[in-house]
Amino acid sequence: MYQLYLLWLFFLKFLDAQTDEYCVLLSCGDTPNTVCARALWNCGPDVAKCGADVKDLKFTPVQREFYVAVHNKLRAKVANGEETRGDGSGQPSASNMNALTFDEDLEHVAQCWTNNCEFNHDKCRKTTKYSYVGQNLAAFSTTAPFRSINITARVERMITSWYNEVGRYKTQKTFQSS
Secondary structure, eight states: OOEEEEEOOOOSOOOOOOHHHHHHTSOBTTBOOHHHHTGGGTTOOOHHHHOTTOBOOOOOHHHHHHHHHHHHHHHHHHHTTOOOOSSSSSOOOOSSOOOOOOOHHHHHHHHHHHTTTOOSOOSOOOOSSOSOOOOOOEEEEESSOGGGOOHHHHHHHHHHHHHGGGGGOOGGGOOOOO
């Protein structure tokens, strides 16, 4: 029997918010915020879509710190102009690519959407602190017992996989960020 472990990572900063905030303050026009849209399930796994064997993964503080460090190490490679893959002569260096920090509110929104078991981007994931939030998706399935899986190593491979998309980056799309 397959067990599906869905991981969805957002890394930025922390701010806790109530579900009603998501519904009243954080909609995107006519599109409800993910947390509001999934409030009926209290953001837990949708067993009808996910199946009974889905696991809601909770990251430890040590895992969170490690995942942010992996992201920041890869981002620094681009920021320092050390990435040679991509359109033309590699990636341009960045003068203002700030290091990421972990945000538990974003983690909550991400886990809420992940528990919907739809492998695509949600339409409204903003928080009281962030009106625009980027998103990366990854999933894995296995027949191995949950206890035998090294989640930290799996997530690190997923982050590296996302980063390896840098080879498809087109330099003409470079933009300024404040």
